[in-house]
Amino acid sequence: MRLAPAAALCLAAALTAALTGCGARVEPAGDAASATEVTLTNCGRKVTYDKVPERVVTNDVGITELMFALGLEDRMAGYAMPDDKGDLTGVPWKDAYRKVRRLSKDQLTRENVLDARADLVLAGWGYGFREDGGLTPDALEKLGISSYVLTESCRNGRTTTSRGIMPPLDALYADLTNLGRLFGVEERAAKLIAGFREQVAGVRARAPRGAGRPRVFLYDSGRDQPFTSGRYAAPQQIITEAGGVNVMEDAADSWTTVGWESVVARDPDVIVVCDYGDVGAEQKKRFLLSYAPLRDVSAVRHRRIFVLDYADLVESPRNPAAIARLGAYLRTVAGKR
Template sequence: MRLPLAALILAAAAPALADPVTVKSCNREVTFDAPPLAAISNDVNLTEMMLALGLTDRMVGYTGVSGWKTLDETLRAGVAELPELSAKYPSKEVLIGAGADFYFAGWNYGMKAGGEVTPETLAPFGIAVYELTESCIHIMPKARTSMEDMYADILNLGRIFGVEEKAEALVAGWQRELADYLAGLTPLAAPPRVFVYDPGEDAPFTAGRYAMPTALIEAAGGVNITDDLEKSWAEIGWEPVIERNPEVVVIVNYGDVTADQKIAFMKGNPAFAGIDAVKNDRFVVLEYVEATPGPRNIAAVRKLAAGFRAE
């Protein structure tokens, strides 16, 4: 496969791997003899993982951000020199046409099981794929999601791209930051009951035990009322939400319906008047990039922990 001119120029400058590196990617083991030189990431959170590791000079672009209206100023500044190759999920032709040698994506984060773009369909074109750990539940059994899933992705990317020390320093720093912050907070009398509200008025779309918000809520000291839902994200009825009576509602903010509109819907619907979170006006807003696996999960846990303690 021919690489773009920029990738060929970078070849001399990119740090070589001392030995081939093998990482676990969902149910596969992927081996790299050298760091990728023409990477593409899908979605805002995965792209920010690449930015956190300083890998923009190894990228030829990114996909799947503007189409979901998740681009903000922080990401815009970080990817200023890179093209968005596809507003939503890329086609195989987009990735091949960009001369990619690496695709960082996930299941329902740029790939769909049985779809056109998968590790198997890209392999013949010399495009290696690393899959977002949280997303593996869509193709295999896995343990419930935790902060360790996000940390594992950073560490694996560090190994793949030959920046392992930077990855280890980032993870250790995030772990210290969270531990120090949480240790300084007033202990909670009991874990607050929390409901995650993404979109949907007739039926809400929410986070189950395999979605990142469940891990964020637990790290902040709460419990997701749908953590018994054996899915990542799923649509449910409003009845169990009312029955389980959340004390806090976490709003995921992105797309055409704003967080304020979602809050207004819940506060204005008589069916929800008895819910503690609605009665006490206890809503915490997480941006999409905070609620999905990535570097901004640290700020998300801090925001949630503070919200759980707010009067």
């Protein structure tokens, strides 16, 4: 396969020595014949790609926007995304969304991948990859199609479904670094990461400290039992860097179900609502404010409910901006406590 000169130069430079950063590593090529091979560490295992992918298929909004943020829409054959992930017309990547074909308004399927003639599927466990339906990295490998697993979704071995192997922002930076190396846009990835780190550091410098940090519960969905974020999903660091404490940070998982009694016992000062799905943010707020078991919870008594979009709260290039918005809100809460 032929590479553009710029991509070839970037890959050649990356392959001259083993490089490390953000939990990812590129291994040096063994000989001239493998000069286009790139080996990345993804979900704790080394994966070798023998060429720069040209027909990438992505699943869901955050994963798709990783490609867009790196300027890689020309390398994409399409994406799958439900309609409940928010308005995409005002995002920085609206032109890329118009340019790249939408394959499905549901989860990615094996049929979507084959129809698009994909040479790489970028998805995650719970974000496209699943055993039922046969869409797994192993199944795709048998079809001659490469995969890359979103780091936020990496299974951690604690149970068969528990996800998350590193702090959420580290996961974001690891994926940007890996994708930058795979596609020969290392400088672009490094610049993005540096900008994100600077933005987050600015919020952290102004954040409440010590006992002044508000306790925060992330409410995704669910009435009988709430679906929320443990310490490996993006909200953990969004909350922490913004100056709050995730009341469910002891859950060694990314997205997980808990009991309402644990929410009541931890008495959050603020509830962050994830806006997506058939039940919108306003409906979720009404439910939380009227749900009898929560009536004595501080966030409900003081009506401290803050809304962020779905794409803010899964691993995506929107995470740092979400930290800034939540940080501004938590500073006002801390000032009133």
